[in-house]
Amino acid sequence: MKARQSLLILTLAACAGITLAETAVRNEPIQPLAPYVPADAAATAKAALGEKLYFDPRLSKSGAISCNTCHNLSMGGTDNLTSSIGDHWQRGPINAPTVLNSGMNLAQFWDGRAKDLQEQAGGPIANPKEMAFSHELAVRVLDSIPQYRDAFKGVYGKDTIDIQMVTDAIAAFEKTLVTPDSRFDLWLKGDDTALNDQELKGYQLFKGSGCVACHNGTAVGGNSFQKMGVVEAYKTDSPELGLEGVTKDEADRFKFKVPTLRNVELTYPYFHDGAAKTLEDAVAIMGRIQLGRQFTPDETADIVAFLKTLTGTQPDLKLPILPPSNNDTPRPEPFNAADSEPRPQNG
Amino acid sequence: MKARQSLLILTLAACAGITLAETAVRNEPIQPLAPYVPADAAATAKAALGEKLYFDPRLSKSGAISCNTCHNLSMGGTDNLTSSIGDHWQRGPINAPTVLNSGMNLAQFWDGRAKDLQEQAGGPIANPKEMAFSHELAVRVLDSIPQYRDAFKGVYGKDTIDIQMVTDAIAAFEKTLVTPDSRFDLWLKGDDTALNDQELKGYQLFKGSGCVACHNGTAVGGNSFQKMGVVEAYKTDSPELGLEGVTKDEADRFKFKVPTLRNVELTYPYFHDGAAKTLEDAVAIMGRIQLGRQFTPDETADIVAFLKTLTGTQPDLKLPILPPSNNDTPRPEPFNAADSEPRPQNG
Numbered sequence: 001m002k003a004r005q006s007l008l009i010l011t012l013a014a015c016a017g018i019t020l021a022e023t024a025v026r027n028e029p030i031q032p033l034a035p036y037v038p039a040d041a042a043a044t045a046k047a048a049l050g051e052k053l054y055f056d057p058r059l060s061k062s063g064a065i066s067c068n069t070c071h072n073l074s075m076g077g078t079d080n081l082t083s084s085i086g087d088h089w090q091r092g093p094i095n096a097p098t099v100l101n102s103g104m105n106l107a108q109f110w111d112g113r114a115k116d117l118q119e120q121a122g123g124p125i126a127n128p129k130e131m132a133f134s135h136e137l138a139v140r141v142l143d144s145i146p147q148y149r150d151a152f153k154g155v156y157g158k159d160t161i162d163i164q165m166v167t168d169a170i171a172a173f174e175k176t177l178v179t180p181d182s183r184f185d186l187w188l189k190g191d192d193t194a195l196n197d198q199e200l201k202g203y204q205l206f207k208g209s210g211c212v213a214c215h216n217g218t219a220v221g222g223n224s225f226q227k228m229g230v231v232e233a234y235k236t237d238s239p240e241l242g243l244e245g246v247t248k249d250e251a252d253r254f255k256f257k258v259p260t261l262r263n264v265e266l267t268y269p270y271f272h273d274g275a276a277k278t279l280e281d282a283v284a285i286m287g288r289i290q291l292g293r294q295f296t297p298d299e300t301a302d303i304v305a306f307l308k309t310l311t312g313t314q315p316d317l318k319l320p321i322l323p324p325s326n327n328d329t330p331r332p333e334p335f336n337a338a339d340s341e342p343r344p345q346n347g
Numbered sequence: 348m349k350a351r352q353s354l355l356i357l358t359l360a361a362c363a364g365i366t367l368a369e370t371a372v373r374n375e376p377i378q379p380l381a382p383y384v385p386a387d388a389a390a391t392a393k394a395a396l397g398e399k400l401y402f403d404p405r406l407s408k409s410g411a412i413s414c415n416t417c418h419n420l421s422m423g424g425t426d427n428l429t430s431s432i433g434d435h436w437q438r439g440p441i442n443a444p445t446v447l448n449s450g451m452n453l454a455q456f457w458d459g460r461a462k463d464l465q466e467q468a469g470g471p472i473a474n475p476k477e478m479a480f481s482h483e484l485a486v487r488v489l490d491s492i493p494q495y496r497d498a499f500k501g502v503y504g505k506d507t508i509d510i511q512m513v514t515d516a517i518a519a520f521e522k523t524l525v526t527p528d529s530r531f532d533l534w535l536k537g538d539d540t541a542l543n544d545q546e547l548k549g550y551q552l553f554k555g556s557g558c559v560a561c562h563n564g565t566a567v568g569g570n571s572f573q574k575m576g577v578v579e580a581y582k583t584d585s586p587e588l589g590l591e592g593v594t595k596d597e598a599d600r601f602k603f604k605v606p607t608l609r610n611v612e613l614t615y616p617y618f619h620d621g622a623a624k625t626l627e628d629a630v631a632i633m634g635r636i637q638l639g640r641q642f643t644p645d646e647t648a649d650i651v652a653f654l655k656t657l658t659g660t661q662p663d664l665k666l667p668i669l670p671p672s673n674n675d676t677p678r679p680e681p682f683n684a685a686d687s688e689p690r691p692q693n694g
Contacts, residue, residue: 072404
């Protein structure tokens with residue numbers, strides 16, 4: 001895999017007219033993203049299966065909600081809503097974090113209650129407020145469809161499908177969702193023209209004022225839990241406790257996983273409660289409650305200009321064509337007796 | 348365009364190793380689909396803009412429902428639900444017809460109330476039971492996004508966006524959604540090996556028993572309105588009146604647009620009320636109420652085998668990457684005061 005990556009980087013460098021010396025990494029607290037390169041054909045097949053599952057709304061009770069509904073790959077891997085819409089339009093408890101580059105997170109969910117992407121993927125399927133299905137039913141749907149059975153057999157070598165395979169394949173697909181070649185990465189790799197003066201000034205301020213203490217590493221975040229409201233309490237309507245809900249340790253109250261800032265221009269609104277509608281709001285609030293710092297409008301604008309350079313190349317995907325249900329496939333149940341009856345539409 | 352089509356057919360024929368003689372059309376009441384070929388670069392640009400709009404949930408009040416939600420191009424251009432889910436999980440009045448090959452329909456909607464795809468496209472956006480937005484707000488959202496403004500200017504040559512441009516671009520994209528090269532089309536074009544004996548027997552029965560009287564032409568339907576329940580009344584819970592709702596003529600009661608049978612294997616469930624869950628059910632009911640004919644299980648199986656040969660090549664699309672909202676973009680309103688407040692999730 002290392003050799004393949006180097007080959008790819010060489011190829012990309014050649015295509016972009018970049019000499020090898022320019023791919024050298026600056027000594028910064030943020031590192032450039034490497035493009036995803038599958039280990040082998042088996043990895044490619046597993047991710048392709050996971051991609052179909054990611055887009056398949058038949059993993060929900062209603063037949064209408066897929067992973068892509070709330071982590072929409074056309075929209076930065078989020079739904080761009082304050083909180084997501086679940087089965088029967090239930091209001092989700094928290095802002096949907098981006099799936100992009102999420103394989104780099106130290107744990108999954110805002111409170112870190114899933115250790116990895118595979119464990120995460122099973123959550124929403126069975127959550128009655130989200131996809132409202134069960135793992136058993138999801139497997140039964142997939143197992144009824146010969147094209148899925150064949151694909152699972154090809155990847156896992158078994159005649160029966162289980163939920164571990166389903167979540168493993170989804171996680172394998174999600175790990176492909178990295179977004180290299182942001183302008184900031186080009187700059188990190190030595191391209192002095194990639195950033196303008198304001199963006200560079202914004203980055204220096206981002207570093208100098210302490211943002212980078214938490215938003216660092218390859219994902220510019222995602223690698224620690226931090227208290228929301230260090231210097232000043234964060235005011236929110238959200239009842240979420242964060243890590244305390246997992247550890248039951250009061251010291252972890254309001255600790256949340258630091259979100260990645262990659263593609264942050266695309267992943268609005270911000271914070272676990274989705275309360276910050278704009279990057280300007282997010283920067284101002286973070287500065288105040290985390291760093292005790294009142295950024296001037298110019299400073300905020302500079303940091304925002306820098307943050308927008310973190311938008312990378314979005315996943316280059318074909319819209320998957322899903323294998324059809326057949327007479328053996330359990331049918332979705334979008335409505336129940338309590339839902340209103342259909343009425344005629346306007347002529 | 349004719350010349351380009353011929354060139355493409357020649358190219359395709361060459362690729363598939365088919366000689367030109369084999370592209371000759373059999374003399375049948377169903378004609379093969381020609382692949383979509385854009386007239387020029389302007390047509391390609393318009394369809395590309397329309398594709399983005401088709402996938403953009405910001406054309407809905409909630410920010411969560413796009414054209415693709417109910418006419419999902421991963422699933423035969425439908426949602427595979429009895430009736431669709433609208434804003435706030437409202438139950439739609441009617442089964443969502445496929446968008447695939449819909450440019451060939453004599454009119455749009457089951458009751459034909461829109462004369463063409465452009466007129467259709469405006470309907471769901473402003474329908475309070477569907478996307479629940481308004482044309483004004485949809486335009487305001489798009490107009491706030493520089494990438495959309497540039498794309499509209501490139502296509503329509505104007506600095507301002509209007510709803511006619513929006514629906515024209517969506518319709519232009521939808522017209523590209525044709526599904527050529529079904530096995531039945533290969534047979535029509537002279538490939539004797541494309542169908543097996545059962546499928547051929549099914550087609551002969553489809554013709555001989557009268558199905559083809561309504562399901563004919565290039566789209567195998569879509570070119571007439573017919574009464575649902577000619578020989579025997581159709582029993583349904585649906586209050587839909589069909590064409591009568593448009594013409595106010597009682598003679599048009601229960602007349603619906605004959606649906607295309609192309610890709611019918613993918614477009615379950617069937618009928619305007621979505622009441623037929625399987626192709627076998629649909630064939631049996633149609634035979635009885637439209638033709639006064641009780642198909643044997645073997646006959647039904649033969650017709651179903653034929654119908655499954657109508658699945659064509661599905662659209663080969665890249666998942667579009669949507670331009671982000673910015674500080675000037677009106678934000679979606681997925682929830683209102685009457686919706687439940689968020690509660691903490693399980694730890």
